[in-house]
Amino acid sequence: MSTLLEVSGVSVTFDGFRAINNLSIAIGEPELRAVIGPNGAGKTTFMDIVTGKTRPDEGRVLWGERSVDLLKYSESQIAKMGIGRKFQKPTVFEDQSVRDNLAMALKNRRGPFSVLMWKATAQDAARIIELAEEVGLSERLDDSAGILSHGQKQWLEIGMLLAQDPRLLLVDEPAAGMTPAEREHTTDLLKRAAQSRAVMVIEHDMEFIRRLDCRVTVLHEGAVLAEGSLDHVTRNQQVIDVYLGR
Amino acid sequence: MSLDIPRSTAAPAAKPRSFLHENPSVLWFMGLLGVFTVAVTVLSEGFGLGLISTNLVKILGMTLCLCLIAIAMDVVWGYCGILSLGHFAFFGLGGYAIGMWLMYARTEIVIRDSLGRGTIPPTELEVSEAVAAQIFGVVGSSELPLIWTFAGSLPFQLAMVVLVPGLLALVFGWLAFRSRVTGVYLSILTQAMTLALSLYLFQNDTGLRGNNGLSGLQNIPGFQHVPQSIISMWFFWASAFALGAGYLLFAWVVSGKFGSVIRAIRDNEARVRFLGYNVEGYKLFVFTITAVISGIAGALYYPQAGIINPAEIAPIASIYLAVWVAIGGRGRLYGAVIGAAFVSLLSSWLTGGGAPNVDLGLFRIVWTDWWLVLLGLGFVAVTLFFPKGIGGLFDYLVRKKP
Numbered sequence: 001m002s003t004l005l006e007v008s009g010v011s012v013t014f015d016g017f018r019a020i021n022n023l024s025i026a027i028g029e030p031e032l033r034a035v036i037g038p039n040g041a042g043k044t045t046f047m048d049i050v051t052g053k054t055r056p057d058e059g060r061v062l063w064g065e066r067s068v069d070l071l072k073y074s075e076s077q078i079a080k081m082g083i084g085r086k087f088q089k090p091t092v093f094e095d096q097s098v099r100d101n102l103a104m105a106l107k108n109r110r111g112p113f114s115v116l117m118w119k120a121t122a123q124d125a126a127r128i129i130e131l132a133e134e135v136g137l138s139e140r141l142d143d144s145a146g147i148l149s150h151g152q153k154q155w156l157e158i159g160m161l162l163a164q165d166p167r168l169l170l171v172d173e174p175a176a177g178m179t180p181a182e183r184e185h186t187t188d189l190l191k192r193a194a195q196s197r198a199v200m201v202i203e204h205d206m207e208f209i210r211r212l213d214c215r216v217t218v219l220h221e222g223a224v225l226a227e228g229s230l231d232h233v234t235r236n237q238q239v240i241d242v243y244l245g246r
Numbered sequence: 247m248s249l250d251i252p253r254s255t256a257a258p259a260a261k262p263r264s265f266l267h268e269n270p271s272v273l274w275f276m277g278l279l280g281v282f283t284v285a286v287t288v289l290s291e292g293f294g295l296g297l298i299s300t301n302l303v304k305i306l307g308m309t310l311c312l313c314l315i316a317i318a319m320d321v322v323w324g325y326c327g328i329l330s331l332g333h334f335a336f337f338g339l340g341g342y343a344i345g346m347w348l349m350y351a352r353t354e355i356v357i358r359d360s361l362g363r364g365t366i367p368p369t370e371l372e373v374s375e376a377v378a379a380q381i382f383g384v385v386g387s388s389e390l391p392l393i394w395t396f397a398g399s400l401p402f403q404l405a406m407v408v409l410v411p412g413l414l415a416l417v418f419g420w421l422a423f424r425s426r427v428t429g430v431y432l433s434i435l436t437q438a439m440t441l442a443l444s445l446y447l448f449q450n451d452t453g454l455r456g457n458n459g460l461s462g463l464q465n466i467p468g469f470q471h472v473p474q475s476i477i478s479m480w481f482f483w484a485s486a487f488a489l490g491a492g493y494l495l496f497a498w499v500v501s502g503k504f505g506s507v508i509r510a511i512r513d514n515e516a517r518v519r520f521l522g523y524n525v526e527g528y529k530l531f532v533f534t535i536t537a538v539i540s541g542i543a544g545a546l547y548y549p550q551a552g553i554i555n556p557a558e559i560a561p562i563a564s565i566y567l568a569v570w571v572a573i574g575g576r577g578r579l580y581g582a583v584i585g586a587a588f589v590s591l592l593s594s595w596l597t598g599g600g601a602p603n604v605d606l607g608l609f610r611i612v613w614t615d616w617w618l619v620l621l622g623l624g625f626v627a628v629t630l631f632f633p634k635g636i637g638g639l640f641d642y643l644v645r646k647k648p
Contacts, residue, residue, distance in 0.1 A: 087517070104506050116504045
């Protein structure tokens with residue numbers, strides 16, 4: 001397992017509020033990592049920084065074997081390097097079919113001219129069907145994404161994430177609004193994805209994290225409070241204070 | 247050994263279907279446009295029974311050009327979500343580019359005729375000076391401005407029809423999109439662009455005859471002896487062809503994955519960025535290609551109108567364009583055509599004195615005054631009650647089919 005993403009000494013301030021405070025965190029490839037923390041701990045801001053949406057005031061974000069400085073790149077360039085992101089609120093393109101949503105995410109050339117000339121190859125079509133099967137949407141390929149249930153939208157977004165074939169998946173609350181059976185399926189999906197990639201999951205639900213059975217990072221006030229197995233961090237007095245005390 | 251199922255048979259649902267099969271509205275549109283063109287030809291003065299006056303042929307031809315810029319507007323606004331309120335600037339620039347050649351070449355022929363009657367043939371310098379004096383006398387100048395250097399060359403001015411709107415859109419779009427200006431701020435910026443251009447052209451020293459604009463554009467150099475009834479049909483056919491070709495082009499652009507991406511940009515551009523698409527590049531592409539088509543539409547429109555002046559590209563023109571598309575139905579190309587044709591024809595009927603005034607006893611509705619009120623109310627009503635516009639009515643027709 002080699003380090004894929006290394007965030008070191010990152011700080012960001014919004015109107016005097018320190019959302020991220022000297023945060024250092026690293027993830028290897030392949031690895032499954034859960035990130036937990038109370039509201040306002042900086043989980044989403046952390047993802048914003050890694051994906052290029054927010055520029056930190058200081059610190060470094062290094063990517064891959066050649067330690068590319070991600071802070072120099074735009075959102076789309078970072079996505080093309082292999083960082084995929086799933087949002088807390090499922091954001092699929094509701095006006096378009098499940099197939100079109102997946103086709104858009106499929107790893108292909110992204111320039112306007114190549115996309116204009118793009119023709120679905122048999123390989124692309126098969127990959128879309130394969131992905132739809134994986135996320136349980138085979139029957140819904142031609143339906144518009146807007147009529148899917150909340151859980152199905154979550155899965156479609158996970159499917160789109162997999163279609164991008166990223167090296168690092170940042171997944172924000174994938175199990176929100178899902179039934180227990182759906183959660184189990186989601187856990188399996190993420191675990192399978194993490195066999196060959198780095199997967200970072202932000203989640204509140206402890207049961208869900210227990211099932212992921214992976215290393216856990218606890219964020220608090222924009223910095224890492226504790227890191228280790230779930231049992232290890234839940235025994236940590238500081239973590240207990242943050243979550244239960246005060 | 248197990249039996250391997252070939253991948254191609256495992257995915258029968260994904261068999262690619264032809265572009266026209268996927269977009270039946272394109273065939274319908276082409277058919278109707280063809281029937282309309284033939285009907286007008288048969289009824290025209292120049293080539294048929296003479297039931298349609300030359301003036302009406304010109305109005306219909308101009309309407310086709312307005313339909314062409316309307317589908318461009320629909321692609322940029324209805325599909326890509328950029329509410330440009332400046333596309334008429336590109337239309338006007340296309341008109342000016344072709345107008346310069348029309349005016350220069352025609353004046354040159356006249357000048358050569360009159361100078362040629364002398365015993366000594368005129369030098370090129372004399373001709374050019376006389377042309378300049380003739381064209382710019384009206385603004386108190388007799389020098390040919392630099393931008394008219396190649397005005398005598400038709401290929402050059404035709405290239406300008408495409409290049410000037412295209413380059414302006416490219417530079418403006420690059421600056422605006424790169425700074426991530428979106429929504430209403432972008433609309434205001436495009437309004438400012440067309441206003442600035444219009445004010446600039448109003449000045450005499452811009453070199454495009456200030457508020458006089460370019461006139462006599464209906465006279466085609468080299469075809470002075472061809473009656474307008476014939477020339478109007480040529481332009482009508484050219485406009486119909488351009489509209490058909492433009493429709494086909496845009497239908498193809500918005501049908502495939504490209505259309506998928508630009509509609510996604512319209513609905514949530516931040517999300518599209520995280521999928522790895524360079525949103526700014528797509529917007530710039532769409533903005534520029536629609537500007538070029540708008541320029542072509544303008545170059546076909548103004549020879550039929552006969553005159554172009556800076557008032558044509560005042561901000562209000564581009565706002566009308568948005569109103570047409572909204573009334574016709576955004577996000578469907580035929581909706582834009584319906585909106586542009588319906589509203590502009592209704593407008594010329596009501597404001598041209600064609601419609602009878604309504605006497606309500608106490609009050610008289612004079613349509614030339616009340617047309618704008620009617621248009622405003624219509625726009626508000628469509629926005630509030632029929633957000634899909636007139637084109638949305640076709641959804642009911644299609645849904646009835648099994």
